[in-house]
Amino acid sequence: MIRYRLVCSHDHEFDQWFDSMADYDTQKAAVALSCPECGDTAVSKSLMAPRLSGSGGTVGSSADPVPPCGGGGCGGGMCPALN
Numbered sequence: 001m002i003r004y005r006l007v008c009s010h011d012h013e014f015d016q017w018f019d020s021m022a023d024y025d026t027q028k029a030a031v032a033l034s035c036p037e038c039g040d041t042a043v044s045k046s047l048m049a050p051r052l053s054g055s056g057g058t059v060g061s062s063a064d065p066v067p068p069c070g071g072g073g074c075g076g077g078m079c080p081a082l083n
């Protein structure tokens with residue numbers, strides 16, 4: 001079984017289970033797919049937007065949380081290494 005997110009021509013999104021990828025093509029060709037909200041048969045597979053988990057998914061996550069310090073102090077009292 002494979003689940004596709006489908007979207008009709010009115011931008012209604014819904015999930016539909018299929019036996020296989022070919023099953024989707026078969027039902028699509030047979031116009032057996034319809035939107036549960038408006039009954040539109042002009043449905044297509046939705047391009048699922050990449051969804052980041054939100055945990056450590058920030059761009060440039062390799063940056064150090066603390067600015068690198070020269071060891072001997074880099075800015076006087078403002079250097080976090082001197083605390």
Ligand SMILES: [Zn+2]
Pocket residue numbers: 008009010011012035036037038039040
């Ligand atoms: Zn619809």
